[in-house]
Amino acid sequence: MFLNLHLVVLFPFLLAVLTLVFGRRLGRHLGWALVPFPLACALYLLSLVPRVASGESFSATWNWVPSLGLSFSLHLDGFSLLFALLISGIGALVTLFSIHYLDPDEDFGRFYLYILLFMGAMFGVVLSDNLLALYMFWEITSISSFLLIGFWHEEADSRAGALKSMLVTMAGGLSLLAGIVLMGIAGGSFSIRELADKGALVQGHPYYTAIVVLVLLGAFTKSAQAPFHLWLPGAMAAPTPVSAYLHSATMVKAGIFLTAKMAMILGGTGLWFGLVAGVGMVTMLLGSYLAVQQRDLKGLLAFSTVSQLGFMMAMFGYGTPEAQSAGVFHLLNHALFKGSLFLLVGIIDHQTGTREIDKLSGLRRAMPFTFAMMALSALSMAGVPLLNGFVSKEMILAALLEPPFGHNLFTVALPLLGVAGSVFTTFYSLILAHRLFFGPVTETTPEKPREGSWGLLFSPALLTLLVVVLGIAPGLVEHGIVGSAVSALRGEPVAVHLALWHGFNLPLLMSLSAILLGLILYLWQEPVLAGLRRVSSVRWNVNALYDGLLQFLEVGSDRVTRRMMTGYLRDYLVLILGFTALITGYALARSGIFGFDWRRLALTEISWTEFAVIVAMVVGAITAVVARQRIAVALGVATSGFMVAVLWVLWHAPDLALTQTIVETVSVVPLFLVFAYLPRLRQQPFRPKVEGINVFVSVLLGAVVTGFLLLSYGHQLFPSIGQFFVDNSLPLGGGRNVVNVILVDFRALDTMGEITVLTLVGLAVAALVRSRREPADIDEKKEMSGVMINPLILPAFSRLLFYLILIYTIYIFFRGHHNPGGGFIAGVMAASALIIWALAYERPAAMALVPVEPRRLMGSGLLLVASLGLGAVLFGYPFLTQGFTEIELPWFGRVELATALLFDLGVWLVVIGSIKGIVMELSDGRPIAHETGASHGREESGRS
């Protein structure tokens, strides 16, 4: 088979990509290139009709994310087939129509791109058997609908309509997702077919009510059921072919589709019947009542669609075989006559330049074909005999009289709502069929009316032909289309009978009286409309509610943002630190810090050395806080840092001790370089409230950290993973220094991420400092002399020191796998050698010692690490797998010849590159006017 189900769903997306590439060049001819695809789909699907009618169904499954229960499994049964036929058939006609409808200079590429996205997604919705996949396609239809409504995004109406439709349908979509997840929990599957077999399980589950409400919210928003109908009229800002395709024939029926399908799982209960039938019939009346009052033709059609959707929705709430047959058949009929009506209104708009009902009359002579088709389609909608709408409407009225759970006040009211709605339906159908075409010939249209071209007339003509054919011979689709759809919904073969004539009965009486009453209202239309509009002008209004809600959200979020985003760094930090402390503190309090048994702590002995070091560390920190000179602040922090390094020694962490010591030394240099450019600290006015909050937050945070640490000694939630690394470091990593093996082997990917960060920091510093440096500055090194102190003894000494450090660095680097050391430490150490040189001599002399630009060093380091990782992949191992073997080298002894060593070399390159870059950039700046009064004599303008 040339086509298959997955291809039907995926091909539109593929075409969309091609459209994106070639669309612009083809212009309007793009449409001709695309028409064959939906046409081929339609023919393929038609060829399946006999097989589906004989009870066959088609399935295909691709596993996607099996662990989440997500598979891309498609299933074609009679009901999906009907929808797929509508999507492809009407899709082809609409594509054809739009070639002639859109202006030649319109952006056809974008238009067809969205249409194709929609087509593929809609196929996905109706063919997916997996509910999660269905949800994904469901949301893509919402997005493509949003894009199509906003196609003319220069217009404010289009934007507002697009936004409204997206907010409403996406909110419903989220609700649907929640419902699907609950259903998956209750039924243990996400497959519609499997769930259909477990209907009793789901219906007996405590979540049942929630599932029904959530799923129906999704369906109701999509199908524009009251009170969510508000988005559909706004969607009329879309180009008319889009309205015909998405907003009458296919997408808005997705909600009906979902309800019908879900009825297999969730239906048959009083809750289901009450909600679906009740909402459907209320929507039916409300929609037709609002439709007659519209002054815009598309507005009229929009509300008419709302009303007809309510009709169909109600049928799937009833769920009897008769109701389902009526619903399925009306679904098909509505797609035909409403699709035709939309396209015809499009033609009128295209040919006269207006859609306002009051400006149009007497078009009969100028547009005879349009008139004939419009009259047939509209009368079919009104339910006039010999047209297809009559047959299905009769069936609906008959089904309404046979509720599934016996009669009560509610079930008696529903048919009455249906008749009342039908009266208005007749009314607005006559507006379409009669009012536009009879009466005085219009003079007020922007363009002189004339008949549309054949290209425009073809698509509605085909649809109207079907309206008439199915009206006279409904038996054509009785078995193959409607019958197999209903059988699919009921899970058993159902014989459906579609007939033109059922004899004189109550439904016929209801039908005829609706037509008669509608006709009377139409004849009295002036006073009737005036009266209706007066009632509606004071109406309770869902639109007002929507606008209010939207405004509330906008104003509210604006207010919150303004309150939180003050622009003061301190405010942010107070929030961040304060909340961290509060939340952690709350968790600590809950886990019993206050009832903590201090005596249970297995305490380690404290030595005098440790005590002295800890006290010195605390003194350093406190000094940093109280000091009023920045050098004292820096020294306080540095004291703390060195004491931490000593603690690492005392606490058996040699690698940390080495790293911290060198880092401390190195970081002093950029600090003092920057000191040269920054002003001294000033005496700040004392502000009790601000200080109070600062002290409170700080102390709270400190207390929480202390509490957390104390509590952590008494608890061990999980066994430590450390032992794994200790046990496997030698056998798996070939190294004796466990910390180093973790860094370069076990967790090499993390390390790779970290050196990437380091590279970025190096680049960012360079970019920051260079961002305003004028080229002239670089030559003016004389100004630097005041910054750098070059006593005589340092240069003499530093030459020796430099080479010593460098040699030691190599040693540290190579021993790192077995002893404390490694790439990080060696890198920082080598950089410190450079810095000493830079302090002793001029910066350029020092930098010339390593004649490679920092970014090249960092880049080659990263490249080395990445290619090592990929190399492992080439040999069939996971990314960054390391290999090793040992060899004897003179002087160094046994040396690990491991790829880990190369990895460490990459680390080394990145570290030295970034530090060199940072120091080079910071020391290359131009000292700004020194700290003499002038630059700081500005007024205090801070908050007080």
Added chain:
Amino acid sequence: MEVLAAIAVGIVVACSAYLMLTREIIRVILGSLLMGYGINLALFMAGGIKTGGPPVLTGDEVGAVTDPVPQALILTAIVIGLGVFALLLALGYRTYQETDTDDLEELVG
């Protein structure tokens, strides 16, 4: 020992937080450096102090060693801390150059 160390770390963190809440850029930057020390210590201590020798395997026997995982984490944290410290310094320097102030309350955007 643990109690004393925990309290000391708490004080260091409190001091660093206070520094970060002040108005001068340089104090804020130094405060963040100090906070790095405090948090590294806290991370280390959560894994236990002196539960064994250094995590360097000397003989073929695997004796009790201190947990190497926090050490590996902290080692990279220290080096990255240096990078971040330098970045903040560069930022502070550029900010002062552009705005002529080191007072964060005058820098409200």
